[in-house]
Every structure is written in structure tokens, then in C-alpha cells.
Amino acid sequence: MFKKGDKLTVDDDILCQGHTWVPATHQASGQTGFIPSRFVIKDDNSLRSQEWWFDLNKEETEERLMSPCYKPGTFLIRDSSDKVSLVLSVKSFIPETLVAYVYHYKIKRSDHGQFFISPTNPFANIPDLISFYR
Known part of the structure; x- marks a missing residue:
């Protein structure tokens, strides 16, 4: 299960295509699954x-x-x-x-x-x- 603040790897190309759900991989555990794209934000130290x-x-x-x-x-x-x-x-x-x-x-x-x-x-x-x- 993923939670807020988890570091995930998400394919930028899939994310940019406007899909509602996108595949993601948890960076620490390697666990994979689908997450709502509206909850994904690039970790760029922005507010x-x-x-x-x-x-x-x-x-x-x-x-x-x-x-x-x-x-x-x-x-x-x-x-x-x-x-x-x-x-x-x-x-x-x-x-x-x-x-x-x-x-x-x-x-x-x-x-x-x-x-x-x-x-x-x-x-x-x-x-x-x-x-x-x-």
C-alpha cells in the first residue's frame, strides 16, 4: 500500500498522457501497483x-x-x-x-x-x- 510522502517511480510519458490511473513502483520496497494520477507530484522541492x-x-x-x-x-x-x-x-x-x-x-x-x-x-x-x- 502506498501512502502520502512515499517515493514512487512513475513513467513521465504515461503520466503526461492524462491517464486517470498510472502504474507506480515504490522506491523502498519495490512493490508495484496503480495509483490515481491526480495524487502524483514530481519531487522537485517545490512547495x-x-x-x-x-x-x-x-x-x-x-x-x-x-x-x-x-x-x-x-x-x-x-x-x-x-x-x-x-x-x-x-x-x-x-x-x-x-x-x-x-x-x-x-x-x-x-x-x-x-x-x-x-x-x-x-x-x-x-x-x-x-x-x-x-
């Missing part, structure tokens, strides 16, 4: 290939993070609804009541190409921003 990136809207994000299997502090990064900026969504809770909720922080980009939530703390890249707020 979308990171384990914390999800293609979800705000409602889907809240539904996912509010699941009891996720602890406070669990987060993900996604596109903002404006498709210009990014959003850091984090599960948290109110200590007095232990009621869980999800905070959404807009990640903006400066004229100099730096990323920030607060303009007083700019970062050269998203992983640095995540490390700081983690």
Missing part, C-alpha cells in the same frame, strides 16, 4: 511536493484539522482563496475550555521576495517561516 502542502480550501482544511486524530499544533500550508498568497492553517485550542479551533494565517510576499505573516519577521523561504513558527 507542492512538501509533506505539509495540501490542495484544500478553507472548509476542507478545517474539516481535516478538526479531526480528533490531529493534535493541537498540527498545521498545513495551502493556497489562499485569492490564489495570490498562501495560508498557514494551524489546529489550536482554548486552554480553559479545551475547545479546538483552526487559525488561518495569511502568508504574504514582500516586494523583495521574502515571505511573512508579520512584516517584522520576513523569511527567505517558506521552510524557514515554518521553522520559526513551529
Whole structure:
């Protein structure tokens, strides 16, 4: 069985042909099988290939993070609804009541190409921003 984050070998030619399901080989185990092509992303260190990136809207994000299997502090990064900026969504809770909720922080980009939530703390890249707020 394949899971998110697994390294798979997929034939680029087959992937580019628009098939719904494509053959894949698990790089660690050698196991083969078919996977939905919409779940395949090239591992090129882009934002979308990171384990914390999800293609979800705000409602889907809240539904996912509010699941009891996720602890406070669990987060993900996604596109903002404006498709210009990014959003850091984090599960948290109110200590007095232990009621869980999800905070959404807009990640903006400066004229100099730096990323920030607060303009007083700019970062050269998203992983640095995540490390700081983690």
C-alpha cells in the first residue's frame, strides 16, 4: 500500500498522457501497483511536493484539522482563496475550555521576495517561516 510522502517511480510519458490511473513502483520496497494520477507530484522541492502542502480550501482544511486524530499544533500550508498568497492553517485550542479551533494565517510576499505573516519577521523561504513558527 502506498501512502502520502512515499517515493514512487512513475513513467513521465504515461503520466503526461492524462491517464486517470498510472502504474507506480515504490522506491523502498519495490512493490508495484496503480495509483490515481491526480495524487502524483514530481519531487522537485517545490512547495507542492512538501509533506505539509495540501490542495484544500478553507472548509476542507478545517474539516481535516478538526479531526480528533490531529493534535493541537498540527498545521498545513495551502493556497489562499485569492490564489495570490498562501495560508498557514494551524489546529489550536482554548486552554480553559479545551475547545479546538483552526487559525488561518495569511502568508504574504514582500516586494523583495521574502515571505511573512508579520512584516517584522520576513523569511527567505517558506521552510524557514515554518521553522520559526513551529
